[in-house]
Amino acid sequence: MLVRLSAAIAAICLLSGGAVAQSTAKPTDPQIAHIAYTAGVIDVAAAKQALARSKNKEVRAFAEDMVRDHEAVNKQALDLVKKLKVTPEDNDTSRGLQKQASAKLVELSKLSGAAFDRAYVDNEVAYHKTVNGALETVLIPSASNAELKSLLQTGLKVFQGHEQHAEHVAAALK
Amino acid sequence: MSPGRCLLVLATMVSAMTAVPAHAETIQITMDRLAFSPKEVNASVGDTIEWINNDFLAHTGTARNGDWDVAVPAEKTVTLVLKKPGTIEYYCRYHPNMTGRIVVAPK
Numbered sequence: 001m002l003v004r005l006s007a008a009i010a011a012i013c014l015l016s017g018g019a020v021a022q023s024t025a026k027p028t029d030p031q032i033a034h035i036a037y038t039a040g041v042i043d044v045a046a047a048k049q050a051l052a053r054s055k056n057k058e059v060r061a062f063a064e065d066m067v068r069d070h071e072a073v074n075k076q077a078l079d080l081v082k083k084l085k086v087t088p089e090d091n092d093t094s095r096g097l098q099k100q101a102s103a104k105l106v107e108l109s110k111l112s113g114a115a116f117d118r119a120y121v122d123n124e125v126a127y128h129k130t131v132n133g134a135l136e137t138v139l140i141p142s143a144s145n146a147e148l149k150s151l152l153q154t155g156l157k158v159f160q161g162h163e164q165h166a167e168h169v170a171a172a173l174k
Numbered sequence: 175m176s177p178g179r180c181l182l183v184l185a186t187m188v189s190a191m192t193a194v195p196a197h198a199e200t201i202q203i204t205m206d207r208l209a210f211s212p213k214e215v216n217a218s219v220g221d222t223i224e225w226i227n228n229d230f231l232a233h234t235g236t237a238r239n240g241d242w243d244v245a246v247p248a249e250k251t252v253t254l255v256l257k258k259p260g261t262i263e264y265y266c267r268y269h270p271n272m273t274g275r276i277v278v279a280p281k
């Protein structure tokens with residue numbers, strides 16, 4: 001979990017910090033759209049794995065909330081990029097997030113029962129912390145289109161709720 | 175009875191019939207950017223709550239005392255008739271940070 005968390009932060013720092021050597025110091029709107037969308041897809045995949053493996057009522061309800069909300073946010077994001085005629089652009093942060101998420105899916109696929117539930121929920125707490133931190137400090141301040149910024153702000157509000165919900169479920173599993 | 179007089183009697187009867195029950199109101203509560211607005215409303219038994227979801231996310235209006243649980247899909251409006259008096263604290267099951275209160279007076 002910590003490895004993934006720090007690696008995700010490193011990936012985001014790479015984008016913002018590493019860009020010092022480049023001409024722009026912040027991600028572009030097409031990159032931001034790609035990162036936000038990828039982050040949503042990752043969480044939906046994790047939730048679907050949980051729905052396939054977990055029998056815990058609270059964990060399943062949480063996973064259902066993740067699928068419902070992240071799919072809704074991503075649908076909105078797709079509609080927006082279409083309207084703005086923006087093509088989301090793959091980048092190191094998106095690739096970093098995706099790589100770690102794939103590794104996490106494999107890791108969790110080896111667990112079952114209470115061990116799976118704890119690992120899934122702990123990762124959800126960490127993952128939402130990472131993504132929310134990135135939204136607050138990098139993605140929202142860097143977004144130049146007002147509609148994109150507004151969608152990211154709504155997303156942040158939704159995901160902060162998810163982080164609290166995940167913490168609540170994690171505490172109940174302890 | 176002349177046709178005119180007959181109509182007058184009929185009109186009086188109709189207006190008397192409709193005036194008997196207290197007029198039930200429709201009260202709107204909007205769900206917008208993960209908040210209920212207004213956060214607190216006053217209503218009476220028999221009134222209708224119109225839940226208007228302006229968000230692209232699904233929400234619910236769920237009474238903490240279990241009286242009602244209204245699912246409101248994204249960008250849809252759903253109505254609920256209040257049947258019991260009391261002060262009802264409610265929230266969204268999907269986004270528990272969304273909370274509100276309806277004070278329902280007896281009829």
